[in-house]
Amino acid sequence: MSDRENFSVSRREVMAGGAATAAATAIPPAQARAQQPPDTVPTMPVAFQVNGKQVKLDVDTRTTLLDTLREHLKLTGTKKGCDHGQCGACTVMVNGVRVNSCLSLAVMHEGDEVTTIEGLGQPDNLHPMQAAFVKHDGYQCGYCTPGQICSAVSVLEEIGKGIPSHVTEDLTGPMRATRDEMRERMSGNICRCGAYSNISDAMSEVAEG
């Protein structure tokens, strides 16, 4: 085994490991909490599907869907940005519809079907939108990218379903995936690096498919 193989840990795995370490250091307060009378920290069972797999958990009622995905299920593709529904980094699909996973409680998702960036495509089996983001350089640091891609896929579906937007001129006519439409519909996803024009290129390519 070469040295290189010994150190073949991806940046992604290091980041995920870092999150696990952070979770581990948080154990003492969690234990302290567990020693309190149980009724002060209500927990509840919840079961739903994530990326086609059934999961069953017992969570503090306060746990958001975002924290459940990242901290309980280790699906760290979905990112925490503002944690207040303002940036879109946490965007996932629930029952086929994009939502901010930071503004939803896990216990509210009994029986739901959740799709995260990991479910949309994998490194050897990219979703066409993921491939288009790579091709058009639709990111710089990449932190907002999973949310951008989940949103971008949903935006094209929403246009396909005929859902109007703020910039739709004719509310009763057919919807078209114009640049203006896509830009308006992506306004809930902020990119601090400013990769917007490349994101728009990537989406246009998929839309023209």
Add this chain to the structure above:
Amino acid sequence: MRAFTYERAGDPAGAAKAVAATKGAKFIAGGTNLLDLMKLEIEAPTHLVDVQDLGLDKIEDTDEGGLRIGTLVSNTTLSAHPRVRQDYAVLTRAIQAGASGQLRNKATTGGNLLQRTRCPYFYDPNMPCNKRRPGSGCAAINGASRQLGVIGTSDKCIATYPGDMAVAMRLLDAVVETVKPGGDTRAIRIADFHRLWGDTPHIETVLEPGEMITAVTLPRPLGGKHVYHKVRDRRSYAFALVSVAAVIQPDGTGRVAFGGMAPRPWRVEAADALLPRGAKAVIERAFADARPTPDNAFKIPLAERTLAGVIAEARS
């Protein structure tokens, strides 16, 4: 976030009863505003009653030729409904001018009506705020008030109602249907739903404890041209500085409501009658009693110019 217990209600009256029975309990539907506020501990419910299973997610024609919108209908679904797009386009326009795609997918009709103000002092627990902590004072009145209210406000609070959807509903004379914990129902005109709060800015609506919105009904369509113009600091995904909702008939008569100006969607029926005389006459009447701060006095001429643009669009 403070700890809370959670239950999913099975029927509307049961949900109302469950909230009334537990001190500090709240309904949760989409949760987009409530959870935001709970993370900041501005809201700290002890118990949440989740209403998502109540089946109140349908849009139906009424016998009077209007529309009944179940309280759990999402903003996206409502704005995309064929009859809303055809007959109540101002409502589609208003909804699509607000929030983001993700939020509109979760936000519900009833929840949207109940959203809290985005006054920056309400959102900052370090600052006094009569709405967040009654009696603590108002940091906004002599603070940064550019976004805040110019009319219908009080010496205790100058916050605005932040939403867009309700401005269109006020224009359309919608009616809010509710159920009380005992099972009684009532219908509240939207004009009466949001309070002008005076000395009690923490009480924002006329809903009683445990009373739950079940639907919003729209009367028969008005015809005419439907326009919603929203002026904001960025082109998308921002709250209104000023918004104008209008339905204008071919003869120039019509009705107009304003957002971003007051504790509730602002409409003065006597000002509607002045529409044929142009924007200036309408604004002078609708905002005759305005008490703006030096920071937000610009909203009144901005409203006039926005309305002039709306009238021009309706005539085009």
